[in-house]
Every structure is written in C-alpha cells, then in structure tokens.
Amino acid sequence: MTSRVRIGVQLQPQHSPDYALIRDAVRRAEDIGVDIAFNWDHFYPLSGDPDGAHFECWTMLGAWAEQTERIEFGPLVTCNSYRNPELLADMARTVDHISGGRVILGIGSGWFERDYTEYGYEFGTAGSRLDALGEALDRIDSRMAQLNPPPTRKIPVLVGGGGERKTLRHVAAHADIWHSFVDVETYRRKAAILAEHCAAVDRDPSAIERSAELKGRKNIDDVLRFADDITAEGVSLLTYAVSGPDYDLSTLERLVAWRDAREG
Structure with a gap:
C-alpha cells in the first residue's frame, strides 16, 4: 500500500450545459496539484434538477486523456451493467x-434505477448485479491479456463499495484500489473483513490501496479533521466531489496544501 497521500477530485458531469466548463475544471484541478480527476458513469443528474444537463462518462475520459498531461483520471465508478466487459476493457486500454x-478503471455493480430503465438495461437485483460484476472482472482481466497492443501498464482497477459478502470479495480478488464511503469506525470493521477475504485468495491486503470519499462534512475544518483521522488508519487516497456548473475547487486547494504540508 502506498504511504503517500493522494488527493482526488470527482468532477460530477452534471448541470454543465457547456462541456467547456468541465474542460476548464479538469485543467484547473491539474494546475492546483490534484493527483487524480474522476467523473462518474450516469446518464442523469443525481442531485438538483433530475432532468438537468449531463454528459456521458467514457467519451469524456477520452477527451481528458488529451486535455491533461500529468494527472491520473478515471470513472468513480463506471457501471458494469452498461457495457460488455470485453468492450470496456478495450475502451480502458x-x-x-x-x-x-494514466487511466484508472473504477468499476461498480450499478444502483441508479433511472439509468437502467431510461436506457433499456435490465435492473435486476442488488445481488444479481454484484454477481455480474464478479463475472465481468474475470472477463476484463482475460480481455486485457489478449489486446494488441496491450495496455501501457497494468491498468489499476478501483472497486467501489463496502458490501461485506460480495463487494469486498471482489475487491480482494481483483482491485488495486478499494474506494469506500465510511467513517473511521466503519472503515476499521470493513478493512478487517477485507483482510479475511484476502486471506481466502492468498493475497496480501496491504497490496490494495485504500480510498475514501470526503463527503458530508460541514466545512473545511471538518474535512481536514476527517482527512487526518482516516489517513491515520492507512487510507492514502482522498476524493472530494464538486458539481457543475461552477466546479468550485477552493476546498481542493486546501486539501492539496494539507497534503503538501504532510510531505514536508
């Protein structure tokens, strides 16, 4: 597990009627020193006007590949249900x-029912979607090994979620990064369960980078206090989300300064 703390930003691709606003945001994020820029994989806004402006995930990531130079980037997270796993592997490659x-393949089982119904995907159940995710991760691994040319590196796989019976088992088997939405006590409990799943597949749990979402904090002091507490538990990737059309990065600037002060 890496010891250097990294700062991520999720640029939620909603409520931006002009893509230029998102392009400007990802460039500003890179300029202030953010390590990773994420978007998300939905077809409609998740907050505010449910029919507001919105853009698609992977075509945007292709643009970010050319519009940035240093930062890593990827979906937080792509929905396994929306693309054939072999196709997704080829897209990521x-x-x-x-x-x-510089791409990170963030992936999850999906949950937003409107995406499914409006775009014609079978919603199924939480259990069936998680089972499909496990099957897809195997297929993605297999396809990556067959692609010509191969990826430039082993593309890091980020799995999001904290389901103790299935999701964390998928993390143990496939993930390079585990992304969670937790407080400190919950993180400790789920990390112990992840260690059990890793033991079952003979994997060192310290090989999986730990990532946490910085959300629901009232102000920057609360954000930084939580950042101190959760990184003390071994989490080394912290992501803060911002939405359009403004994409206010002021909190990210404080987080980058906090990161740099830690490094001396």
Whole structure:
C-alpha cells in the first residue's frame, strides 16, 4: 500500500450545459496539484434538477486523456451493467494509450434505477448485479491479456463499495484500489473483513490501496479533521466531489496544501 497521500477530485458531469466548463475544471484541478480527476458513469443528474444537463462518462475520459498531461483520471465508478466487459476493457486500454498510461478503471455493480430503465438495461437485483460484476472482472482481466497492443501498464482497477459478502470479495480478488464511503469506525470493521477475504485468495491486503470519499462534512475544518483521522488508519487516497456548473475547487486547494504540508 502506498504511504503517500493522494488527493482526488470527482468532477460530477452534471448541470454543465457547456462541456467547456468541465474542460476548464479538469485543467484547473491539474494546475492546483490534484493527483487524480474522476467523473462518474450516469446518464442523469443525481442531485438538483433530475432532468438537468449531463454528459456521458467514457467519451469524456477520452477527451481528458488529451486535455491533461500529468494527472491520473478515471470513472468513480463506471457501471458494469452498461457495457460488455470485453468492450470496456478495450475502451480502458485505448484511453490508457491516448493518455500515456494514466487511466484508472473504477468499476461498480450499478444502483441508479433511472439509468437502467431510461436506457433499456435490465435492473435486476442488488445481488444479481454484484454477481455480474464478479463475472465481468474475470472477463476484463482475460480481455486485457489478449489486446494488441496491450495496455501501457497494468491498468489499476478501483472497486467501489463496502458490501461485506460480495463487494469486498471482489475487491480482494481483483482491485488495486478499494474506494469506500465510511467513517473511521466503519472503515476499521470493513478493512478487517477485507483482510479475511484476502486471506481466502492468498493475497496480501496491504497490496490494495485504500480510498475514501470526503463527503458530508460541514466545512473545511471538518474535512481536514476527517482527512487526518482516516489517513491515520492507512487510507492514502482522498476524493472530494464538486458539481457543475461552477466546479468550485477552493476546498481542493486546501486539501492539496494539507497534503503538501504532510510531505514536508
């Protein structure tokens, strides 16, 4: 597990009627020193006007590959249900090459029912979607090994979620990064369960980078206090989300300064 703390931003692709606003935001994020820029994989806004402006995930990531130079980037997270796993592997490999090896493949089982019904995907159940995710991760691994040319690096796989019976088992088997939405006590409990799943597949749990969402904090002091507490538990990737059309990065600037002060 890496010891250096990294700062991520999720640029939620909603309520931005002009893509130029998102392009400006990802460039500003890179300029202030953010390590990773994420978007998300939905078709409609998740907050505010449910029919507000919105853009698609992977075509945007292809643009980010050319519009940025240093930062890593990817979906937080792509929905396994929306694309054939072999196609998704090929898409990620292609964006990896366009960017010179900076894409992260964040993936989850999906949950937003409107996406499914409006776009014609079978919603199923939470259990069936998680089972499909496990099958897809195997297929993605297999396809990555067959692609010509191969990826420029082993593309990091980020799995989001904290389901103790299935999701954390998928994390143990496939993930390079585990992304969670937790407080400190919940993180400790779920990390112990993840360690049990890792033991079952003979994997060192310290090989999986730990990522946490900085959300629901009232002010920057609360954000930084939580950042101190959760990184003390071994979490090394912290992500803060902002929405359009303004994409206010002031909190990210404080987080980058906090990161740099830690490093001395």
